[in-house]
Amino acid sequence: MFRSGAFVADHVEPTADSQVQPNGVDLTLESVLEQVSPGRLGVDGKRIGDRESVSLDDGVYVLPPGGYVLQYAETIAIPEGHVGFLYPRSSLMRNSCMLNTAVWDAGYEGRGEGLLQVHYDVELEPGARVAQLVLARANHDGVYDGSYQGERVGSTER
Ligand SMILES: O=c1ccn([C@H]2C[C@H](O)[C@@H](COP(=O)(O)OP(=O)(O)OP(=O)(O)O)O2)c(=O)[nH]1
Numbered sequence: 001m002f003r004s005g006a007f008v009a010d011h012v013e014p015t016a017d018s019q020v021q022p023n024g025v026d027l028t029l030e031s032v033l034e035q036v037s038p039g040r041l042g043v044d045g046k047r048i049g050d051r052e053s054v055s056l057d058d059g060v061y062v063l064p065p066g067g068y069v070l071q072y073a074e075t076i077a078i079p080e081g082h083v084g085f086l087y088p089r090s091s092l093m094r095n096s097c098m099l100n101t102a103v104w105d106a107g108y109e110g111r112g113e114g115l116l117q118v119h120y121d122v123e124l125e126p127g128a129r130v131a132q133l134v135l136a137r138a139n140h141d142g143v144y145d146g147s148y149q150g151e152r153v154g155s156t157e158r
Helices: 005-009 090-094
Strands: 025-035 051-053 061-063 066-072 075-077 082-088 097-100 113-118 122-124 129-137
Touching: 005 025, 005 129, 025 061, 066 129, 082 090, 082 097, 090 097
Parallel strands: none
Antiparallel strands: 025 051, 025 066, 025 129, 061 122, 066 113, 082 129, 097 113
């Protein structure tokens, strides 16, 4: 069963009333990065390639078509007994952009990232709502203890 937006809001920090939706909580854009060197997924490990901040144009990201790494502003803590799923805000999709996401594991805490696909020029303002997190009750074995645990928590690092 998916939980209500009010429940999700208890696990997203900070959350303004305008972010709380019936079934989830909208996440806002903090920053946009562009990958500039190759990463690697191997049998025994992984490496994330270098990424550079995209410059703001008069306080707005003006993005031509391409793939970007988008960082969310909110810290998410997936409670035990749950799994999180993130969806693009439909207005993003209606503007020919898509946000690709993965599973948000029970026990994960951090300010995560997503892959933004831009298929037509778009302007995104930092602080704009871009995605929606929903939480579903789930059985799980253990809790998340991977390399992204605690990412960007309590820092202004990008
Ligand atoms: O779109 C998403 C989906 C998940 N996460 C966060 C929450 C999740 O719990 C964590 C790790 O995701 P995953 O387990 O898929 O990553 P991995 O590449 O398998 O990393 P690890 O080896 O650390 O498990 O990243 C995001 O930031 N963005």
